[in-house]
Amino acid sequence: MTAPGRRSSTFTRLLRHGFTDPSAAERLLDSPELAGVRDDPVLLEALGVTADPDLALHGLVRMLEAQPGPAARRELLDTLIAAKPLRDRLLGVLGASAALADHLARHPRDWEELVTYEPRDLHPGVEEFERGLAQATDPVSLRVAYRRCLLSIAARDVCGTIDLADTAAELADLATATLRAALRIASAAAPDDAAACRLAVIAMGKCGGHELNYVSDVDVIFVGEAADALADEGKALRSATRLASHMMRICSETTVEGSIWPVDANLRPEGRNGPLVRTLASHLAYYQRWAKTWEFQALLKARPVAGDLALGEAYVDALEPLVWQVAERENFVADVQKMRRRVVENIPAAEVDRELKLGPGGLRDVEFAVQLLQLVHGRADASLRSGTTLHALHALAAGGYVGRADAVQLDEAYRFLRSMEHRIQLHRLRRTHLVPEAEADLRRLGRSLGLRTDPVAELLREWKRHSSVVRRLHEKLFYRPLLDAVAQLAPGETRLSPEAARERLVALGYADPAAALRHLEALASGVTRKAAIQRTLLPVLLGWFADSAEPDAGLLNFRNVSDALGKTPWYLRLLRDEGAAAENLARVLSAGRLAPDLLMRAPEAVALLGDGDGGGLEPRSRAHLEQETLAAVGRAENAEDGVRAARGVRRRELFRTCAADIVGSYGTETQPAEADQGALVDRVGGAVSDLTAATLAGTLRAVVREGWGEQLPTRFAVIGMGRFGGHELGYGSDADVLFVHEPREGVGEREAADAANKVVSEMRRLLQIPSADPPLLIDADLRPEGKSGPLVRTLKSYDAYYRRWSLVWESQALLRAEQVAGDPELGRRFLDLVDPLRYPAEGLGDEAVREIRRLKARMESERLPRGADPKLHTKLGPGGLSDVEWTVQLLQLRHGWAEPGLRTTRTREALAAARAAELLGGEDAAILDEAWILATRVRNAVMLVRGRAGDTFPSDPRELAAVGRYLGYSPGHAGDMLDDYRRTTRRARAVVEELFYGAAGER
Template sequence: MDRFRNLDPATEAHWQTWLDWAAAQGVEVPDAPAFADARARVWEASDYVAVSLARHPEVLADLIARGELEQAHDAASLARGFEAALAPVTDEPGLHRALRLFRRREMIRIIWRDIAGWAELAETLEHLTALADLCIQGALDRLHAWTCAELGTPRDASGRALRMAVLGMGKLGARELNLSSDIDLIFAFAANGETEGGPRTLDNAQFFTKLGQRLAQALGSQTVDGFVFRVDTRLRPFGESGPLAMSFNALEDYYQTQAREWERYAMIKARVVVGDPDDARELMAMLRPFVYRRYLDFGAIESLRDLKRMIAKELYRRGMDANIKLGPGGIREIEFIGQAFQLIRGGHDADLQIRPIREVLALLAHKQLMPEPAVRGLDDAYCFLRLVENRIQAYRDKQTHLLPADAPGRARLARSMGFADWPAFEAVLEAHRRHVQGQFDEVFAAPETEEVLHDPGLIALWHGEGDAADEVSALAEAGFAEPEAIQARLVQFRDSIARKGLSRRGHERLERLVPMVLRETASSEQPDIALGRVLKVLEAVARRTSYLAMLSEHPVILAQLARLASMSPWFTDRIARHPLLLDEMIDTRRLYAPLRRADLEAELDALLLHVDADDLEQQMERLRQFAQGNMLRVAAADLTEVIPLMVVSDYLTEIAEVSIRRVLRLAFDHLAQRHGRPTEIIGEESGFLVLGYGKLGGIELGYGSDLDLVFIHGTESQTAMTDGPKEISNEQFFARLGQRIIHLMTTQTPSGVLYEIDMRLRPDGNRGLLVRSFAAFDAYQANDAWTWEHQALIRARPVAGDPQLAARFGTLRRAIICREREPEQLRKDVREMRAKMRANLDKSGGGRFDLKQGAGGIADIEFMVQYAVLRWASEHPALADWTDNIRLLETLGRLDLLPGRAAEDLTATYKALRAAYHRSALQEQPKTVADADLLPERERVQSLWHALMDEPAS
């Protein structure tokens, strides 16, 4: 027992008081060493428990008798005990007393288990939160009934009786309540209206204000029995000057138009503690867009940095550096770190929309947003500091976060934490605080732009305050080739920004950012071009100042933007239209590492995971963000030659296929929910097949390619119906499915369209049905299709849908392609179709050559390949194995079906022409080259065309 010798002898007198009472009452004192050890620990660490049990000895006797010190309460047993304690209550004074007695008993139990080391920190915080929840709910239930009896029942316009919703904020909301926390509450009600059945009519605001006042008094007022929880309602809209209870509409209006940035931070942990479940869902759904912006919100970093600076200034003014919550390396800094990532990324990644800080920290490590060792250190520090906080507050049940300054208090705290003395405890404490401080400084450090910010030349260029000649000279010295033109562009940019009416914060962010832009673009490969393109992005995002914050907070994003802008306008044009794409530039490892199919599927799963199944608009937005972001990564890796040109189309095709498959699933599930599933179909899944033709079918998609699609369904009976309560014919179901797929992909949303769709290759073209049955498609291909449609079939393949139907299509395709044909008629048909295309589509002229349609271009190679496949596939079925031109040429060469080195020459030329086509797309230029470019290759194609396709001499 020497280790737990009480430093204050008076404390032991409280134990003797209890022992005397126990002896008089015949209560046995447990003689187990564990009990004696725990009792000594508790009496030394908590004067509150020692004094409370000396005054109310029956509490400990009851806890011992019931075995509740050794056993953790579950939620059900705690609720039963609470209801039993409140069962005799019939009036408000009785409610106040019952709540306080129950709270005292539970606090003694919780503190005992905590200090004795019989409860983990998580249990202590959860039990304290559960206690608060029960007290709020139990008090409100009774107060609501009494208030209705006195004033009438509040109802909305439809006559529905309303209940008050109580938002728990801070640690209560996150279920992290500590031993002497106050509880931050916001009171709300669903709708305006009036009371009914009372002595006089009151509006709902008056009723719920009165109810809120009574609840706050029931919990927070000090009586002879103490208090339940100190109640703080100052986090409500307008603070202390605002109404105590507000309608949902009033709350929504406030948070949309008047709320301050720190209120977003406060609202992260908000939880409806009590209220109608439907009302609770509505309230949280209303608040979510205020807290979590759908874009990456780096403006939150600035706001939290400012908030921390204000706290630090207040602490310094009040001499409270020993504050383990608000001081350097304290609990608040850990919470700020986690919540900064939540505010920045939570709208984009719904996984982060959670309340408990330890769960947030774990996600930061899992998602590689912070290094795992750093997060582990933060979690260890959080647990240690929260335990210290509980030990400090357990002593007198006071809400304090200050380390003791006196020697006895320090010794007592150290021993309660398991340390022999203060120096040993302090060493561990300071190590944790140093780690927290270091991580906090790293996350919240101002961007390293001091060199730029203190460069008077660059600052003057932005403000336009200097002499024009000096500005031109400074731009030339910085590395711009045409400084006069750049100066004029800066003037134009300043004028454009002035017309936008930016906020003060927007101007401050631009003042920091523009000098950085000048420096980054000046050091790029093409400074003049890069600056013009980056300024175009800034003009597009200027009024959404969080993007300005993102660029200034993360110079790496700006560096990548400048680098890629100097290479291609494709990036900046898309980012200007869809600024969300800036998110992709945060992590350079990710930016230059495009994903393959399995990872694409996983990313899309994560993006759609938290989107409501009926939220069509959000589904379309997320699909577009997915496709655009991944295309941007492919382009970045392509331009910087991280991936070879010939796999660019593979990446782009996989993005399209993953998108189509998900659209089909979403569209099918939507219709199946309404009408049931089609019956009597080929296959076991959807009975539907999406065929990709052209570049999609040939795995040769480029940037901005549209998708040639054909829809087939597997209905085997024309009278078949769906199996749902609202049955419709299979034909109707599949027609609507095709329409919905097109709608999901082509509807213009804030993020644009997913893909442009071309359905003209379906049987009978634009005159034909949108969706054909497999049997009708088979009959058409066998009996009615033109030669050019069989050419198109060579590049057709299933990209989404039922596997069995896909297998049937494969058999059909092979049979059509391998059909024996009359060679001369085939050559005549192919040649005539090529001539029609060239006459209508060739844009050669004026010294430029059309890469696709010009003589000797891509289309000539494709038509020769298609002719050769249809000409010889009946003898060589291997020609029906592939849909892409490279492998078809390889097969033709292996089978020696083309003269000499024709297959190799055509392959090399095809790759060169496609490379030029890709580059033109990224430069957003017409798909043409100068007449002199690629001339030998084009002449070889024309020579082979003449040998293979022109009519033989008579």
């Protein structure tokens, strides 16, 4: 007898073994049914490893009470203590399932079923389950027999002797046997109906996929035919309908032994509104004409399970070709994606966070992603045609359609979430996929999954972790842009024989199909995983290359990049999985020479085309670029290595800018071309100018650090001029600059000048050293006295020169002056110094205006290349860049002193400010803006296409066509492009004539 206030040793042991109500457990152990074993440590230890020891002990006492007599009770207890397999299975079931404990209390001898199998035994199949149900002759006996079979599955499941996939397969096999038994009972009750028809039961959903839950609707479709070909078909279908209806009621209706599960036939053609049973011909006609996309997705899991299996096989054989054609439907991928979103949107808000099956990161995310990939790629790859989610996932990984690491994570997450679902349903044998909220339920659920230290916290943590993985990979796979492109390929194009490939290459416009075929064979031949992924990518890439003017070059460039990156694990994975990387790469590789040349110098820059870490085509800010460049220089051992590192950053960022420009100009299947051409021009000019400034800043740092340490003996600044200062550099532009310095206190002028000149000399030399990186040419010809003047001047020297000798063209050039590198305070003082020159008080005098006009006329006549068509020269031709810029700059020189908006280095900003100040009309401003944008776009296009700068349209037809594609002209319309250019510049020239040369120019 335990003293009041003290705990018994049994109470303490019960707590240690996981009982949550030790007092109630002590009372149960004291019950007469457990006499003789209550102190046996074997029993207590076995109860302690169950999911819910309290529930297990309570269920055991109920079973013992229900035994028919003392001898039966003794037999159970003796076997329980002596036989570990029975002990683990029986107590495991009692601790996990109150519903099966109820069954064992009603049928106390069914525990003997758990002695039959040894651990790791062979898995029972449909035939063995059929034998277990053979004696059932009515709905009640069928339920008892079903629960008896279910008991054996659950026992081995909770003990871990079968895994999740085998459990789900056995549950599907048991459902198959049950459907057959129910049809047998229904046929016995209506022998005339059974004799009049052939009836096939097609399992759908999880039963059809061999991955059933403990409690789930069993989805079916019925196919019926007359037993005799000469019999009345209508009468036979009525007989089949009665049999099918009776079979469904046998499984679904509630009796004294409960129900089995609902049989749901709503996946049939027309759903609830359609006939329950159709002939095979009627099914086929419906799917050929009326079926929606989701109905074909459902057919992925169709499997004949009961009735006339030959008729069922004929049904599957007839419909299978239609399943693998559904991906060719217009908007197929978008329809499947929309259906998944609709499922999520329909979840009640109060349940969405607990929804294990339908919610974000739930089981449906895995299943929808796998099924979409199957339907898209399974047309050409029969290995993907499985109705079982995990089998299909493994096939997708083996075929290279899903990354191996992604497949492993999805497999683990799916198994964990399905195991959670199984354990939740097993407790009460009720259909649910909501995670419980009560702590006791969560504790039992966690312990049933082997989480014992802190079951609730561990369960919630693992659930959220796996759910997050599922959601991330679902977004990655389910919304993969490549899917839509593959789905749009014509039948047979997803896997090409050599002859079919040659025919397709010709049809797509490849000029040398034999060479293209050799590239394809080199990329995709063999049995390696790399070749498998290439075989998935190439049919789509061929079409994207063909959208360009140079498909052959695009394919060759792709082979070169693939060869260079062939051993990197991330390259093909990036193209297959990440965003629009594959299409972006196809556009970039087939748009000309510049971008592929930059890429081949550093193929790892392919990563920029994705949208993951390190990817993205948005230009980096000047501050970001300068910070990265200075950091790269700081890691180098000497100036040459530092500048090499700075040029490497420049090369990569030039590629990013080119790629963004190409993708924005061409558009992709998921992103239309940029409609605002001005935005494209501004983005390129700004990005290249910022990059040039960062490169100069890094080069300056490298030179100063090597020659003088941390500080130069003179302050030093770089002033951007021309297009550089105006944030309008093109891909091939030189960097127009001025250099200014100012001796530090205590430093002599000669020492300061020598240091400044040495800096400039070293900067120019290092930036032009031959290497894999494109050179950056520094042009200082806009300095005072031009090429005859010193490269570097002090601020005082600039002041003296500009006050005494400055010419009007120098005032005009200084309109573009902006500090870009070096000492910012010195740069600001230089700009303060030149502001009175570029924005002269009261504007320009008449003589100065006439001088500017004479300079412009002389430049046009002297600089225009001999033989060039002036009307197609983007810089010096009528209505071209020079016309627009000189017109805008004349307005700035004349009115900048009075209009603050005109005090900008950027042409388009100044033009907009002039319009706002009513210095020209809105229509004239729009005409000039359009011409300037178009001319700039043409120059950028020429550089992208030819790989070298040019101010005129290419004469080579292919290059001209490529420029046209960049500008948005379809193949065969290069002539329209030239006509449009002439028309646009002609209108601009008319405005220039009026504003720059005419009466309006006198304002």
